[in-house]
Amino acid sequence: MDTRTTQIEISGVFVGHIGFGRRSTLRLVAQGGQMVNKDLYTNELYRVGGLKTLRGANEASIFCSSYAIGTVEYRYVFEENSNFFLFVDQAWWENQVKDRFATDTPLGFGVGTTFETKAGLFSLTYALGQQFGAPIELRAGKVHFGFISLF
Numbered sequence: 001m002d003t004r005t006t007q008i009e010i011s012g013v014f015v016g017h018i019g020f021g022r023r024s025t026l027r028l029v030a031q032g033g034q035m036v037n038k039d040l041y042t043n044e045l046y047r048v049g050g051l052k053t054l055r056g057a058n059e060a061s062i063f064c065s066s067y068a069i070g071t072v073e074y075r076y077v078f079e080e081n082s083n084f085f086l087f088v089d090q091a092w093w094e095n096q097v098k099d100r101f102a103t104d105t106p107l108g109f110g111v112g113t114t115f116e117t118k119a120g121l122f123s124l125t126y127a128l129g130q131q132f133g134a135p136i137e138l139r140a141g142k143v144h145f146g147f148i149s150l151f
Contacts, residue, residue, distance in 0.1 A: 007037040007044070025075045027085075032068035040065055040097050051144040054091050056108025056129025058142065064093035081116040087127075106131040110141075120149040 011033030018026040031053070033046055048067050050059030073087040087110060094103040112125030123146035130136050 005037055005039050007035065007040075009033065009035050023077045025077065027071070027073040027075055029071035029073070030068070032066075034066040042097060045095065045097070048091065048093060051123070051125065051146050054089050054106060054108050054129070055087065055110060055125055055144055056089065056127035056142055057106060057131065059144075062093055062106070063095060065096045067091060067093040079116065081121055082114060084111070084113050086111055104132055112144075116150075120147060122147055
């Protein structure tokens, strides 16, 4: 084992909104990252899945050295900080740890809402997902909760 190595990590997120109509918007998100090192260990990898990355997958369930996720989300805004939305998350990831290699192109889609309370913004999402070419199963749906405190 080499105790001194150089590890390079590159990651980024792009978010854009296209408004149309009085209360509708299309949210486009591209996010990704890559870790480069010949001696990567599992505890150093990205953890993808869940509310902030790939809805329809368990939170932080995908360990990967490289990933890219594209999101298209239609939002209907019914108050200043409140909306209903429909979304599709398409991802690509690979895991290169030592002599092992794995890759997949998972998909997540679903519906949700974000609404403002006195304490902050509460988000509730129901998502279905598909990984490794398995069929989409309604009983395997995921419910994601989120909360952003406003002060």
